[in-house]
Amino acid sequence: MKNIHVRSTIQSYDIVIGNHIRHHIKDQLDKNYSSILIITDSNVGKLYAQDIHDGLNQKNIFIEIVDAGEQSKNIETFYNLHTKAIEYGLDRQSLIIALGGGVIGDLAGFVAATYMRGIDFIQVPTTLLAHDSSVGGKVAINHDKGKNLIGSFYPPVLVLYDTDTLQTLPPKEIRSGYAELIKEAMLSDSGLWNKLLSQHLDRITPADLEQFLEMGIKIKAEIVQQDERESGVRKFLNLGHTLGHAIEADLGYGVLTHGEAVAIGLLFAFYVSEQELQAVLPIQELRDWLKRNEYPFLVNTDRIDELIDLMKRDKKTEHNQIQMVLLNKIGDPVTHIVEENKLKNYLTSFVEREIING
Amino acid sequence: MKNIHVRSTIQSYDIVIGNHIRHHIKDQLDKNYSSILIITDSNVGKLYAQDIHDGLNQKNIFIEIVDAGEQSKNIETFYNLHTKAIEYGLDRQSLIIALGGGVIGDLAGFVAATYMRGIDFIQVPTTLLAHDSSVGGKVAINHDKGKNLIGSFYPPVLVLYDTDTLQTLPPKEIRSGYAELIKEAMLSDSGLWNKLLSQHLDRITPADLEQFLEMGIKIKAEIVQQDERESGVRKFLNLGHTLGHAIEADLGYGVLTHGEAVAIGLLFAFYVSEQELQAVLPIQELRDWLKRNEYPFLVNTDRIDELIDLMKRDKKTEHNQIQMVLLNKIGDPVTHIVEENKLKNYLTSFVEREIING
Incomplete structure (x- = not known):
């Protein structure tokens, strides 16, 4: 297991890289969250959402699955995820986990950045590409007129990179x-x-x-x-x-x-x-x-x-x-x-x- | 003219209070902006938008007017303002001015907070209530299920409070x-x-x-x-x-x-x-x-x-x-x-x- 620390004026965080670490996510949390929303997509969800859920080992865990692909980084999906977060009763002591590639990281990260003016979120990248987007705190959705035009700088509290998830990539x-x-x-x-x-x-x-x-x-x-x-x-x-x-x-x-x-x-x-x-x-x-x-x-x-x-x-x-x-x-x-x-x-x-x- | 300084870890700023200062807004800017978008509402726009426009004394100033009232703090208006900002060619060196009450401050501020991950904005409150919302960097829109549920902490670069605008309030x-x-x-x-x-x-x-x-x-x-x-x-x-x-x-x-x-x-x-x-x-x-x-x-x-x-x-x-x-x-x-x-x-x-x- 490797640990890379990233300093940030907003919120410093660790990038933890290792094999099979998704099963032990609880070990990496240093806070008690009132509830947790896992946001993932239709491809990744069925592979790993249950592992993350079980690895968290607590009550009040919710899973939301959006369509796989860039088209989910839109304003409607963003708003619908807010609706779900409200309906599930997420509060300022809640956590959002972005489980997936860059689309999910950007989308779920921007929901976390703007839900009640910002709650904690964790990036769990599952693609090779997401090594890039999961580090650096850039979150965003697309506008019809251009990519990533609506967004924030909002770092995660943790990036958990399970290299095992890269084995099945096309x-x-x-x-x-x-x-x-x-x-x-x-x-x-x-x-x-x-x-x-x-x-x-x-x-x-x-x-x-x-x-x-x-x-x-x-x-x-x-x-x-x-x-x-x-x-x-x-x-x-x-x-x-x-x-x-x-x-x-x-x-x-x-x-x-x-x-x-x-x-x-x-x-x-x-x-x-x-x-x-x-x-x-x-x-x-x-x-x-x-x-x-x-x-x-x-x-x-x-x-x-x-x-x-x-x-x-x-x-x-x-x-x-x-x-x-x-x-x-x-x-x-x-x-x-x-x-x-x-x-x-x-x-x-x-x-x-x-x-x-x- | 009174000047109150507010320290912020994100961006410290001044609150300038004075009579008729809207005509001299240029004096308060310490930066050259590539373009400026004034966001205001149907009540305030006709009273003061032209004064601000003239007081800025530069090219590339655009004015967007939204319906007066809380119902404008919604996701559609938010998205439409992004569309306009893109169409007007606003870039990262552009400025948004929120001219109006708390609704405009919250809405235009949240557009500024999220446009290309954040550009400068100035609060020009025109109501007594907006003394509150224009200070402190809270910006947001409403969700159908609750007020201010989607937002950020994003301070303005300046609050310009022209007390002359309070004289006509109902x-x-x-x-x-x-x-x-x-x-x-x-x-x-x-x-x-x-x-x-x-x-x-x-x-x-x-x-x-x-x-x-x-x-x-x-x-x-x-x-x-x-x-x-x-x-x-x-x-x-x-x-x-x-x-x-x-x-x-x-x-x-x-x-x-x-x-x-x-x-x-x-x-x-x-x-x-x-x-x-x-x-x-x-x-x-x-x-x-x-x-x-x-x-x-x-x-x-x-x-x-x-x-x-x-x-x-x-x-x-x-x-x-x-x-x-x-x-x-x-x-x-x-x-x-x-x-x-x-x-x-x-x-x-x-x-x-x-x-x-x-």
Whole structure:
């Protein structure tokens, strides 16, 4: 069992990583809760909700199951969960447990952040991708006009990461989470980049995955505790996300996984870094690795204008100027304003090149 | 012009009180905002929105007007304001101004708290009641099942209180705000209690009102900066609100003003304090003053069960036990668990007595 401590001005917390620890969640609680609401989805609920319930070993535990998928991060589901929390009698001494992937963490976390102006919540991530979203206290739901536009900074009291739950993930989910690990590796000179790209996803061992997970979480935790509210270095974590989010929104959430869209965004960040910063980067290495591991490239030139419009609505945009995170080299990120016309040209030539190469 | 500073772990801020200061809001800003959204209601907008707009003296100012009244603090209006903020292109360097009473402050503040995980907002209260809600960083919307159940702790960057806007308030609104001043007076030994109850609302002077306002705000500010997230002394500010909120919800929001409902709650808090704590309190003085100043007493014995149910859903309720704020004497509040059957008896005899006396 590994324990990573994250300092926060709002609420510091531990990330506990271990095998089968979901059965012993009670051991990790240092408070007596009047009632507990487990929020999970239709896929994860049937696998693990009962384990968590039994592991809590107390009265007044309730389970709410929402539809699996990004479309549950909407305002109606958010409101309905509040209704349930009221009906179950949750009070300020109650706890919400987010059991699932990033969608559940964001949604249940935002319910906890806003229920009676905020009650405790615990993240129990069950996907590889959720190693990213469960750390750092960002919670949100989507607006019809953009992803994560309605939300808060609201850290959990605990993140409990049972690596056993990763064993049953489909390849698409492994690809998704692994792309965020690659992003973390690109932000750090820890050597994680070489480790990650020397692997093939079909043949990765649980022990390797656990090691990468721990390294990725440490990189992320280090950044977020320097800058909780994303006024500075935390913006670097958006590497690959300006285009990634735009692709997700343009295709409709759920067509690509989040990480698959981010992977395209990472490649594009390399490309723009070469153009704008004259950086020399392992773009070919990343391109080959993504292809070998069957990451889809679902962008075409017909959608450039829509993608640019979506990128302008990115949360990093300030005074109407699009900011991207670029790299001087692996481990050396910068935020950089890219003029709209230039960005359009970059995106057009990037997409044309990838389609020809694809 | 008076300046009261409120310390906050999230964001410290000033409360500036003065006559006609709405015309000079630009002088109070220490930041350059990319765009500004003024959120106001159908009553206040036509009176003051243009003054604020002109006083800001910059580009990219937008005005959104919602229906006046408590019913606007709902999830649909909240979501629609997010839609407008996105359409107007608000970014993380934008500002929201809440121009109006408590409803607007709570609603616009919660939009600001959750838009892209939080942007700056300024409270410009235009009612006497809003002296209370604009200080302390509580923002929220209502759930169908209870008031302020969905919200955050999210302080403004500035409260700008133009006392000129109080001159046109109808008597019902003066009654409403004055009840919260009485509550603050009950929590403090500052002598405010005697000052307030020696006045008749029909004959109060602007100078007196401004003095009381400043004293009330100081009492409130003192309490909230001791306990931002309401785990301790801040609960005292709920004096009169356990029953007050229940009455508002039971009658339907808007039948009584918030302060009129709280006034009944304050009288009841005196009554329960006499019963539970054997406190000797000026209940007769308050009753006479409320009657003289035409506070309505809209409670009857048919609704006791519903009121008790609503009181059980109060945010102070923990482990299913109803907590009330009671007084040992003026300036000496305590939180106190009142057993449900006893509370029902108290409420019944209180209502019967008031109806007979009324």
